[in-house]
Amino acid sequence: MxxxxxxxxxxxxxxxxxxxxxxxxxxxxxxxxxxxxxxxxxxxxxFPSKAALREAVTRRWLDRVREDLAAAAGDPATAPADRLRGLLVTVFAAKWAKARQDPELFATFQVLAAEHSAVSSAHIAFLLDRIRAVVVDGIADGAFAGGDPEVIARAVLNATSRFHDPRHVAEWGSPEVEAESEGVISLIVDGIRAR
Amino acid sequence: MxxxxxxxxxxxxxxxxxxxxxxxxxxxxxxxxxxxxxxxxxxxxxFPSKAALREAVTRRWLDRVREDLAAAAGDPATAPADRLRGLLVTVFAAKWAKARQDPELFATFQVLAAEHSAVSSAHIAFLLDRIRAVVVDGIADGAFAGGDPEVIARAVLNATSRFHDPRHVAEWGSPEVEAESEGVISLIVDGIRAR
Missing domain, CATH: 1.10.10.60 (Homeodomain-like)
Structure with a gap:
């Protein structure tokens, strides 16, 4: 003991x-x-239940992903399109690395994501918030077309589900996943830029 | 008997x-x-196995989805951006309706999709082919920016995974799914247009 x-x-x-x-x-x-x-x-x-314990583990695990992303919103002096690109590349790389290095903890995160747990929702809110910040700067700067930053950030997150949503983990080992994510990022960045 | x-x-x-x-x-x-x-x-x-039978059922079921989509590539006289939008809206609506009306057959399709079966791959190839046809016309017409239609079609399909990939079926019942898909379609169509 x-x-x-x-x-x-x-x-x-x-x-x-x-x-x-x-x-x-x-x-x-x-x-x-x-x-x-x-x-x-x-x-x-x-911890009153196994579920509460699982939430606590995932919360700490996502805090570490968050630290990896802390610097990813990039230097405000960088062009907004490059900041958005850099942020997305970093989010995907962090998820792919965690899934590869810690498959069992990743599987726990998958369970919680499927249950729309508070921990999983907070993580989505965090990602949306980082994307929104870059979108707001890009619109203010004139580099991005106008629009509701909330709606645009949600569309960016939804359009990249294949590369960050744990339901797609089986594809992240594919040799094409990086090129495919590049294709989607380019489409999004072109879609968001001012004309 | x-x-x-x-x-x-x-x-x-x-x-x-x-x-x-x-x-x-x-x-x-x-x-x-x-x-x-x-x-x-x-x-x-x-049918030599349960797997062969499951493939045959899913093939016939997807043939019906395909019929729903037959007219969706739209009138060639319509603007390419509107054709692409119409095609995506029709693909999503067909999947959502099938998942709602026939959940058990949809679950069978999910099993095959997860296994990357030949039937599931053929369905993806069919969707890619329809998107590529509109992209080719849009580039020829000058309405879409240039690029490799194969790469662009794949990016469009990947950027919309959330709305047609059977792994996301749990979200298709959400009251927000239609507005969220509209947000992604707008982002894509803006990304693909000529500047």
């Missing part, structure tokens, strides 16, 4: 480890408790 | 009926034979 006090962070780390070993379907709270050397009651005191 | 000779078409119709009742996971060749009043050996003489 462990001596140090059990905190939420340690439970989330142990759950990540259990998910990596067993996958989202088979991992249980008992596995997490066993890895930590505590009773499952101790885990339940921090 | 049935008197008339058993043909492939009758087996496919019976399989559709069985799939509608039981769904793709539970439907068996024995169910199909029972509905037809024949031995399962008689079914196997026409």
């Amino acid at each position: 462990r001596a140090e006090p059990l905190d939420a962070e340690a439970i989330v780390s142990a759950t990540e480890e259990v998910l990596r070993r067993h996958g989202p379907d088979k991992a249980t709270v008992v596995d997490v408790a066993r890895l930590l050397g505590v009773s499952h009651g101790s885990v339940y005191r921090h | 049935r008197a008339e000779p058993l043909d492939a078409e009758a087996i496919v119709s019976a399989t559709e009926e069985v799939l509608r009742r039981h769904g793709p996971d539970k439907a068996t060749v024995v169910d199909v034979a029972r509905l037809l009043g024949v031995s399962h050996g008689s079914v196997y003489r026409h």
